[in-house]
Amino acid sequence: MWKGVHLRKISSEYISAVKNAPHANGHFNARIEVENAKPGLEVEVELIDRETRRLVCSPRVPVKDGVAIVESQVA
Secondary structure (H helix, E strand, C coil), X not given: CCCCEEEEEECCCCEEEEEEEECCCCEEEEEEEECCCCCCCEXXXXXXXXXXXXXXXXXXXXCECCXXXXXXXXX
C-alpha cells in the first residue's frame, strides 16, 4: 500500500482550491473547486506516489457544479 498520494498537476487556470484526503482504507479522495467553469470542462490531474515519486495515474476529471471529485483506490 502506498504511504500517500498527492495531486501534482492540475491543467486548468480556474482552480481556486484543492482539498485532498488520503484515507486509511486505501482510498484517496480530492475535491477540486473550480471557478467560472464552462460546460464540459475537464481538469487533468497527476496522482503521484509520495514514497516512490512515481506517477500512479493521470485521469481527466469532469467538473460538475463547480467541483471536480478525484477518487482513486489504492491497490
